[in-house]
Amino acid sequence: MANEIQVLQGIDTLAYVRLLENASKENGQLIPYQTSLSFDPQRDADSTATKSGNVATSSSLKTDFEVEFVNNISKVSDDLYESLFKNKKVEAWIVYRKRKKAGKYFAWYLRGTVTEDSSDNDPDDNATRDVKFTVDGEPQRGWLTLPDEAEEELAYVFRGLGKIDGEVKNDGTDGQGTKWTSDSRGVGSESDTSSVANTVNHS
Structure with a gap:
């Protein structure tokens, strides 16, 4: 009997970020209060008509990465501004907390810079931010171990x-x-009389 295919939920997909210059100083940080995460690798394709038939061509890989979250006072939310205003590189991880192997979580790893950080500040709602990244090169897949404090943030x-x-x-x-x-x-049971x-x- 074939194994049942497990469905992955959006709520279990989380983004972590770190300024690249801090790689030797701190762990990647969970962006608090995420409401949406979009990861969109794409490659445009075209074809050229020849006398021998169509010849397919494709462009280089382009990846769109975007995170929306409730605005908050945290180091990582300030670091996102630092990347945008100071043109600093960031590392980002997209972690799937319901896909594990040998105690490690499946994740995408990306590098790039924040290129847009828009905020909405309606008077009758929480302030929100929508952060867009330009991703360098090809995102990499792998399995990672979360530090103890990161595990505690998840559950x-x-x-x-x-x-x-x-x-x-x-x-x-x-x-x-x-x-x-x-x-x-x-x-x-109601009648349990054990000493504990x-x-x-x-x-």
Whole structure:
């Protein structure tokens, strides 16, 4: 039986950016509050009629890359202005968080500059920005590992409501919690009297 084809959702496709000059200083940064991401590689094609038939020709690859987001106060949103006004190169990653292999995420890697950054500031809505990039050369595909802080930006881990003492573990047990597992399905009852039922620290 053939494997079921998995559908990728737009909400699970995210853009990360970094000024190229900062490659040795910081990780790529998630653009906060993204509302839209457009990635459009294209190659124009044409044909020339000859006495022996049509001869196809194609132009070089051109890639349009555009991100819309709710405007915010963050380093990465300021770096996008830096790229536009100072003509600085950026690195960008398009990460598909629901496509993984060996613990790594599928991603596109691009380099270029911001060429347009338009903002809408309606009085009855959040301010938004629409950033367009000029991409140099051919985007590259690969698999990447997200730093711990980037993983935490994508998803948070269950925790109990008790006070968290010591270092945060982010393994589901913080705050006297217990992580959900496959064995948790169909488990639990009103009459449960196990000793963990009332161990929340109220101090």
